[in-house]
Amino acid sequence: MPPSLPFLLGTAELPLAELHAARLDGELVGVGDRFSPTDIARTVDLRGARELRALALVPRLPAGLVVERRTAAWLHGAWAAPPAPLELCLRSDHRVRVGPNVAWTVRQAVLRPDELLLVRGVLSTTPLRTALDLLRLQPDGRFDRRHRSAVVTLLLMQPRGRERAEAVLHRSPHLPHKQRALDRLGALEL
Structure with a gap:
């Protein structure tokens, strides 16, 4: 053989x-x-493609960090290519020592367990959390057609995606850039 x-x-x-x-x-x-x-x-189907992309990320990721924003959108199949640098976050309840590297950006984030997804050893934000982060955290001048398309794709991955995103935003009273996200969400054509 x-x-x-x-x-x-x-x-x-x-x-x-x-x-x-x-x-x-x-x-x-x-x-x-x-x-x-x-x-x-x-x-491979959608799930298998996600697993292939996760396997491609494994050698590049420092242990203990979470894939987020455009990198998570790529993992979920909503972004064309992995961004450079990779966008990663450190859960606020974890302590990990990661040195600076031009291959990634790291920020600290509060993440609930239901906002995380483990794919082939890669910890990522869920499609819903990824869509919300793209809506909230991308500056106005840089929220372009690709971002809108990725958010729509991520929201369509689950039943009632727009309604679920609105519900999360409305029940989070002190969420930074909440109004920006609500405005952008309202302007999307789903």
């Missing part, structure tokens, strides 16, 4: 030039900064 390829390939398996050549030949597809054989990438 011939050996099978792993789900994801990186420079540990093949030189970068060969990986890109195989991608150009249609034998591999890019998954973040890794590559997957096309037959695997084509046959």
Whole structure:
């Protein structure tokens, strides 16, 4: 029986030039900064695609941090490519020592257990929390078509996404940028 390829390939398996050549030949597809054989990438469903993206993130993530905002949107399939730098957060009830790195930005956040999702060892904000963070935290001049599209996609991943997002915002009295998020949410076409 011939050996099978792993789900994801990186420079540990093949030189970068060969990986890109195989991608150009249609034998591999890019998954973040890794590559997957096309037959695997084509046959996975939404959940499987999320797991492939999580596996691509694992080697790049410091332990104990949570994937959030655009990075979480990419993990959930609502953003085209992982942002550079990765957007991560540290749960306010955890203590993790992470040195500065140009590969990621880190902020501290209060996260409830129901706002977290574990995918193949990667801790991420849920689609609803990710949509709310994009609505609240992206500055006005930088909340563009891609952000609106990602928020709509994330909200459509669950039943009554808009109503659930509005409910979370209304029951959080001291949430920073709450009104900005409500205004943006009201302007979305779902």
